[in-house]
Amino acid sequence: MTTTPVAGRTTTVAARATDLSKIYGQGETQVVALDRVTVEFRQAEFTAIMGPSGSGKSTLMHCVAGLDTFSSGSVRIGDTELGSLKDKQLTKLRRDKIGFIFQAFNLLPTLTALENITLPMDIAGRKPDKEWLDSVIRMIGLRDRLSHRPAQLSGGQQQRVAVARALASKPDIIFGDEPTGNLDSRSGAEVLGFLRNSVRELGQTVVMVTHDPVAAAYADRVVFLADGRIVDEMYKPTADNVLDFMRLLPGGNPQTPEFDAKGRTS
Ligand SMILES: Nc1ncnc2c1ncn2[C@@H]1O[C@H](COP(=O)(O)OP(=O)(O)OP(=O)(O)O)[C@@H](O)[C@H]1O
Numbered sequence: 308m309t310t311t312p313v314a315g316r317t318t319t320v321a322a323r324a325t326d327l328s329k330i331y332g333q334g335e336t337q338v339v340a341l342d343r344v345t346v347e348f349r350q351a352e353f354t355a356i357m358g359p360s361g362s363g364k365s366t367l368m369h370c371v372a373g374l375d376t377f378s379s380g381s382v383r384i385g386d387t388e389l390g391s392l393k394d395k396q397l398t399k400l401r402r403d404k405i406g407f408i409f410q411a412f413n414l415l416p417t418l419t420a421l422e423n424i425t426l427p428m429d430i431a432g433r434k435p436d437k438e439w440l441d442s443v444i445r446m447i448g449l450r451d452r453l454s455h456r457p458a459q460l461s462g463g464q465q466q467r468v469a470v471a472r473a474l475a476s477k478p479d480i481i482f483g484d485e486p487t488g489n490l491d492s493r494s495g496a497e498v499l500g501f502l503r504n505s506v507r508e509l510g511q512t513v514v515m516v517t518h519d520p521v522a523a524a525y526a527d528r529v530v531f532l533a534d535g536r537i538v539d540e541m542y543k544p545t546a547d548n549v550l551d552f553m554r555l556l557p558g559g560n561p562q563t564p565e566f567d568a569k570g571r572t573s
């Protein structure tokens with residue numbers, strides 16, 4: 308495995324939301340899911356987004372990733388203002404610049420692991436950069452499983468394939484909505500370690516929504532949301548610090564059974 312640090316690591320902003328609001332419904336049923344959120348995601352940084360259920364984490368991620376419209380404010384991916392794009396251009400930007408990892412792995416059962424990894428590029432009619440693909444595959448450590456179908460892989464291995472798929476096209480930024488939510492703690496740790504390495508070794512930018520203080524501790528930074536607003540952020544998080552902070556948030560008592568009082572996995 309290559310451990311060469313990414314050259315020229317800078318603080319370029321990979322994505323930014325400014326005064327971003329998202330309001331669902333109207334009148335009495337109106338829900339303010341995001342309330343003037345301003346946040347930056349810097350290149351080669353791993354950010355976790357945390358907060359109580361319903362605080363707006365998924366909404367924020369979907370709006371910044373161009374998967375959902377917003378009510379006011381603006382979103383930039385790199386130098387591109389999302390609000391200025393037509394549907395077709397937005398689809399192209401999502402395809403070319405953004406990688407997604409969802410909780411359900413979304414692998415196609417009839418394709419092999421390798422075919423699943425390169426599928427988005429095949430659809431886009433693009434050739435994978437072979438050297439890059441090799442380094443991604445080396446990092447996920449599934450070289451001897453590439454011809455297996457998803458059903459022949461463990462949950463953690465499937466999720467690693469999903470992570471490799473997100474990385475394979477060299478997106479500017481990867482978004483994950485609880486990417487380890489369905490995994491046991493060991494498989495979850497594997498996937499998180501892999502994401503961590505992709506940031507450190509490949510200079511990837513990762514934004515991940517999680518409920519799990521242990522998962523958040525893999526990130527460089529945690530952004531806390533409550534009631535549609537950013538209430539704080541923390542650098543170099545530890546599971547203990549994150550858990551302590553979560554307890555202070557309104558409705559923020561994380562009730563994840565697999566964690567003991569200190570937020571450690573059992
Ligand atoms: N399609 C929708 N229509 C109406 N309200 C919605 C819709 N989607 C989300 N909401 C509301 O917006 C708020 C934020 O939802 P969001 O899914 O972003 O929360 P979250 O922080 O991701 O929660 P969780 O941790 O449970 O996934 C919630 O109050 C939710 O009920």
Ligand SMILES: [Mg+2]
Nearest residue numbers: 364365366516
């Ligand atoms: Mg959510």
